[in-house]
Amino acid sequence: MLTIGKLGEAAGVKVPTIRYYEQIGLLPEAERSSGNQRLYGRKAMERLAFIRHARDLGFTLEAIRDLLSLSDKPDQSCAAADAIAKAQLAEVESRLARLTALKSELERMVVQCAGGKIADCRVIEVLGDHSLCATDHRHPETEATQ
Amino acid sequence: MLTIGKLGEAAGVKVPTIRYYEQIGLLPEAERSSGNQRLYGRKAMERLAFIRHARDLGFTLEAIRDLLSLSDKPDQSCAAADAIAKAQLAEVESRLARLTALKSELERMVVQCAGGKIADCRVIEVLGDHSLCATDHRHPETEATQ
DNA sequence: CCTAATGTCTCTAGCAACTATAGCTTCAAG
DNA sequence: CTTGAAGCTATAGTTGCTAGAGACATTAGG
Structure with missing residues (x-):
C-alpha cells in the first residue's frame, strides 16, 4: 500500500x-x-x-x-468511448488549425519588426488593425489556450 | 457615441x-x-x-x-513589444508540437477501435496503459514506464 | 526514547478569463 | 403610455488545479 x-x-x-x-x-x-x-x-x-x-x-x-x-462496463459496446475519442480528436484538429494560422501571423509580425521605435512597430500596428492581418479570426468560439 | x-x-x-x-x-x-x-x-x-x-x-x-x-509611448524602442511577440510565438510553437503528437495518438486510438465491446476497446486500453503509447507526454523524466 | 524533519491532514482561498444570474433602471418603438 | 429590450450593479459559478495555514502522523538520526 x-x-x-x-x-x-x-x-x-x-x-x-x-x-x-x-x-x-x-x-x-x-x-x-x-x-x-x-x-x-x-x-x-x-x-x-x-x-x-x-x-x-x-x-x-x-x-x-x-x-x-x-x-467499468466491459460488456457494453464501445461506441460511446469511440465517440468521446473522436470528439476529442476533432477538438484537437480544430485547435491545431487555429494555432497554425496564429503561428504564421505571429511570425510575420516578428519578422517585420525592424527594431525601431514603437511608432513604427509592426507588432503594435498589426494588433491594432485587423485588416492588416491575412487570417480571419472572425468568430472563434474555441480557446487558444491549453 | x-x-x-x-x-x-x-x-x-x-x-x-x-x-x-x-x-x-x-x-x-x-x-x-x-x-x-x-x-x-x-x-x-x-x-x-x-x-x-x-x-x-x-x-x-x-x-x-x-x-x-x-x-501609448510611440517614441520608445519597440524591443519590448518584439520580445512579447516572440515569447508568444515560442509558446504557440510549443503548443503546436504537443498538439501534433496528441493528434496522431488520438488518431491511432480511434482507428484501432473495431467497434466491438468495451473489453476489447483500444481507446480504453491505450488510455489505461501508457506503455501502449508511442509518444511521451509532459513527464519525460518520471516516465521510465517500459 | 526524544527530537527534528518531513509528510499528511482539513479547510479555505486564489489563478485566468470569462459567463451567468438576480433584481433593478433606462431607453426606444408603437 | 406601455411594453420589451437593453443597460446597470453585485455576486457567484466555471475548469483544473495550486498555494497557504495550522494541526497531526511518521520516520531517521542521535
Missing part, C-alpha cells in the same frame, strides 16, 4: 491533485491508515494512470469521468 | 466581457450618459479591437496590458 506521496510520484501527479480528484469523485475515497492517512493499492494506481494519460491527451475531466464509467 | 451593446457587436466582444475589461483596468472607465449608461467613442473602439485581436492570437491579458502601455 502506498501513501499519497508515493502514489503521486509513481503516477506523475501532484499530491493536491490526487486529493482534488477524490473530492470531485474521479477517484473513490481512499482507504485510511490508523493515523488517517490515505492508502492506495494497485487498482487506484491504475485508475490514476488512466486519468493522467487522458488528461495528457487533453480530455476534460468530464470526458474522463465518462470514459471511466464506460471502462 | 456607441452604447455598450453596439460596441460589443462592432468589435465582436460580448457585453459582460467589455465590462470585465473595464473592471480590471484594461479599458478606461467609460463616459456615462445622463441615465448612467456607458458610452464609447472611436478611441475606445480601437483599443477594444486591439485587445480582441491580441486575444485571438492567444496573448494573455497581462501581455496585452504590457503591449497597450507600450503603444
